[in-house]
Amino acid sequence: MIQIEGLSHRIGTAPILTDITADLPRGKLTALIGPNGAGKSTLLRLIGRLLPLQAGRITVEGRDVARTPGEVLALTMAILGQQTVIASRLRLRELVAFGRWPHHHGRPRPADHAAVEAALAAFDLLPLADRFLDELSGGQGQRGYLAMTFAQGSPWMLLDEPLNNLDMGHARALMARLAQIVRTEGRSVVMVVHEVNYAAAWADHVIAMKGGRLIAQGPPETVLTETLLSQLYDTPIEVSRHDGRPLVLHHHLHHALGVEPELPGIAPGGLRPQASDLETERAASDTAC
Known part of the structure; x- marks a missing residue:
């Protein structure tokens, strides 16, 4: 705990x-x-x-x-933060292997190599293991960092x-x-x-x-x-049930309640200019004339 x-x-x-x-x-x-x-x-x-x-x-x-x-x-504990940028040009398998450092301190054993392969498999990354990180999509790279965290054991x-x-x-x-x-x-x-x-x-x-x-x-x-x-x-948020668990509904509840969300510069109901924007446009037009 x-x-x-x-x-x-x-x-x-x-x-x-x-x-x-x-x-x-x-x-x-x-x-x-x-x-x-x-x-x-x-x-x-x-x-x-x-x-x-x-x-x-x-x-x-x-x-x-x-x-x-x-x-x-x-x-x-193994922690994965939001900032996951590594300057070195590494292959994905090398990245995941970093997770084993607390166990071998630079001298990996067969058990460490096995843990790396298991982590790659767990996150469906074995086909990408020999690619460089800059050859991966953002999502593939994120899964690589998760595999590294998992490999730490x-x-x-x-x-x-x-x-x-x-x-x-x-x-x-x-x-x-x-x-x-x-x-x-x-x-x-x-x-x-x-x-x-x-x-x-x-x-x-x-x-x-x-x-x-x-x-x-x-x-x-x-x-x-x-x-x-x-x-x-x-x-406003509504909570329903699905498969015995809560299901949170929030995307269209404003409309269901007859309330439109207000966004800066956007009139309720659509992408129409607000009065202040129209007045600014008219003033600019009058000045130009």
Whole structure:
């Protein structure tokens, strides 16, 4: 289990996280949801010790993250951030092999090579293994970084928006694969997701955040409610059911309620110029005459 107690974080004088207390269950897929700027990525980075702890306490399987040696943490947690740029020209197989570094420190053994091949296979990358990274699409490259994280073999995988650059089919396949990894291999996955329905369909545990605060935590059925989600995202949201799990409906609800979303410079109902824009055009025309 990952236990977070009284966690707060600031950048300068700006509060990013405020008094976060949460338990992330072992052997489950936990999804962090919430609007932009909620503090989800910061929380994940603090758990993975990519940011210094300012206030509060985090333990992973009873180990204090702030006090545990890095080489021990690397065997406990593998983290994949949003920024995944490597300057060197590597082949995909070489990238994935980086995940084994905490185990061999530069002297790979047969077990390490086998783990790399297994990771490539797990994310359907074996046919691409000998390609250079700059020869891959964005989605293929993202799956490569996920394979590297998987190859590390750590019981905890921390993933910051791993669905970036993936189309709908690959995103769905990845979520199904992560759920399978949790179910069959006993690993624990903590991931930041923006599309709530991925959490609704595959997560075992959901943490909802807004404005740097924890709003709710628990199974999808108790967190993904119409009232909570509407308040979380400041927009009307309807929740239905599909295959026994929540299904979040939000794309056309404004229209169903007779309310049109307002966008800057766009009149409700279509791409028509607003009055202020028409007045500006007329004034320019009069001046030209």
